[in-house]
Amino acid sequence: MTSIASGTSRNRPIVAIDGPAGAGKSSVARRLAERLGFVLVDTGALYRTVALAAERGSIAFDDAEGLERLTHSLVESSAIAFTRSEGREPRVLLWGEDVSDAIRTPEIGMGASIVSAHPGVRAGLLDLQRKLGEGGGVVLEGRDIGTVVFPDAEVKFFLTASPEVRATRRYEELLAKGQSVTFEGTLEEVKKRDAQDMNRAHAPLRRAPTAILIDSSDNTVDETVSKMADLVQAHITQMEG
Known part of the structure; x- marks a missing residue:
């Protein structure tokens, strides 16, 4: 597994999750931390x-x-x-x-x-x-965790989904909260946020070379978490071995 770093002295790995807005990083990071028994740093x-x-x-x-x-x-x-x-x-x-x-x-x-x-x-x-x-023993999610904050993180993920899927999730979330929004407006906001995050001069959003790409467009949160947890557990086993 070339996308998972090794050689550090931590007893448990740092798990870095980067990706665009609306990819589900917060929900995935929270459930992944719970499943692994790690601390979530939002x-x-x-x-x-x-x-x-x-x-x-x-x-x-x-x-x-x-x-x-x-x-x-x-x-x-x-x-x-x-x-x-x-x-x-x-x-x-x-x-x-x-x-x-x-x-x-x-x-x-x-x-x-x-x-x-x-x-x-x-x-x-x-x-x-x-x-x-x-x-170590933590899960962090953001835009530059694996590239700037913890470039030496043992496990790095880049979690994404199509703009349309991310906009749909955000739209439904806002409707559930009683906010007056349109899907078209939400999609435009997602695309604007992507451009803003990727083109900023300092610490732009990008996938770290060693980050594992996870596309959640066609997966539930549980399916995504299970896949990521298996990869982290594989690294933990490797560390203990």
Whole structure:
């Protein structure tokens, strides 16, 4: 399996999942972490939370200096935290407030894409992400986990799906939340987000050379997770051998 790295001293691997918006990375990463007994580090939620904090603080998404100051302030004061109660999904806290739902709106999603393109913001969160995952036994998902955050991750995946499938999933999710949206508008948003993520100057979305390509267009979340879990378990067996 040439797409899985080896030779590190960690007892358990770091699993990096990258891919475009709407590919199902959050759901897959959460279930994969549960199945493996690993810790989930939701890096996308970090950028969304910074975007939300910026919006609430009236800091424009294109204000690089203001966003850099905000990010360092949030990190230094440990304002962003992850928590989980028994029987509930992981929650994201900002200054102690549960913002798990507030950071999942389309507006904050687009804001996170813009915010995450600023080098100062990425630098501010980079050390935090590495500290959370450096010991291994973690699953991280985002846009540049396997290329920038953990280029030495033992297992790397690039999870994708066609724009139409991703737009359908997003459209149905937003409808279920009672939001007024159209499929055409959602598809356009997905394509715009792809172009924005892939063409940004700093840490653009791309597949790491050693990342295993997983196309979930025709698979359920459970099928995708099972396939990925088998690959991770194969590497763990290799490590233990």
